[in-house]
Amino acid sequence: MxxxxxxxxxxxxxxxxxxxxxxxxxxxxxxxxxxxxxxxxxxxxxxxxxxxxxxxxxxxxxxxxxxxxxxxxxxxxxxxNGEIGLHFTRWVAESLEASKAKMRDYIAFGSEGAVASVFIRFSNMYGIVTPRGIRIKQQIRLSDVSKHLGISRETVSRIVNKWKEDGIIQSENKFFLIANIAYLQNLLACNHCALENCTL
Missing domain, CATH: 2.60.120.10 (Jelly Rolls)
Structure with missing residues (x-):
């Protein structure tokens, strides 16, 4: 702490x-x-x-x-030092913008949209584009996703299992591949968002 x-x-x-x-x-x-x-x-x-x-x-x-x-x-x-002050002003503004974008995703689009937001943010930070989709290099534990969002692990698991059944994502040993990133982006109207704000 x-x-x-x-x-x-x-x-x-x-x-x-x-x-x-x-x-x-x-x-x-x-x-x-x-x-x-x-x-x-x-x-x-x-x-x-x-x-x-x-x-x-x-x-x-x-x-x-x-x-x-x-x-x-x-x-x-x-x-x-005015230059340092300018950098800090930009940094604080970016932090506020990023937190605002995250809260928008978590609150405005329901539980499925919130989980989609976390997976998209993981893909932006740790994703590699492959012929099959975006492979996320870091393991994702569903308990961590629920902690990010303040919703139950059971809810996260239900959403992720539905995506697996629909072929939207695949997983092996907590490593995920997003086969249909467009589905997740459409849930969140991602076409108007700035990529630099879309991290965890």
Whole structure:
């Protein structure tokens, strides 16, 4: 655990290695993943730039190493260097846009659309185009998908099994191949979305 939702926002964090999951509690034993941040990324920006407390929880999803800069030092760096300030402004705006796009997918298109959103985001981050479809290089556990979305594993499993029956996806040892990416994209009206916002 790096920080809890509601705790004092005191630092901006930079990831040297590992993976950090940023999530929000949405009810009893229910969470929704806002971001997954990895090496050379940063997190904690919403807390230190927009209020006095963190609005999400951050926990290491893998063995990780992070560095932090306290809020006061970060504010001085930005105030003294306009170029760094510009980069941070763009980064925070992109973070907000990405989280808005994710919430749109999760809320507006029902459970099937939400699961489709996660699979499309996995394909954008870890997918390889093959003659049979898009092969995702990283294993996908359905329990992780349910944790991303704040819905039950049973619901995710039912949707994924239906897709398998319809030939939309295939899987072996938690490695998935998306045979019909157009079906998933049509669920979410993806033709108007920016690819850079479509990651986990």
């Amino acid at each position: 790096i920080f809890n939702e509601g705790s004092d926002a005191e630092s901006l964090y930079f990831i040297l290695k590992g993976e950090i999951r940023i999530f929000k509690n949405i009810g009893l034993d229910k969470e929704i993943t806002i971001f997954t941040r990895t090496k050379n990324d940063a997190f904690g920006e919403i807390g230190i730039f927009s209020g006095t407390r963190y609005s999400n929880t951050a926990v290491a999803a893998k063995s990780s190493q992070v560095q932090c800069i306290d809020k006061h030092t970060m504010e001085n760096i930005i105030a003294q």
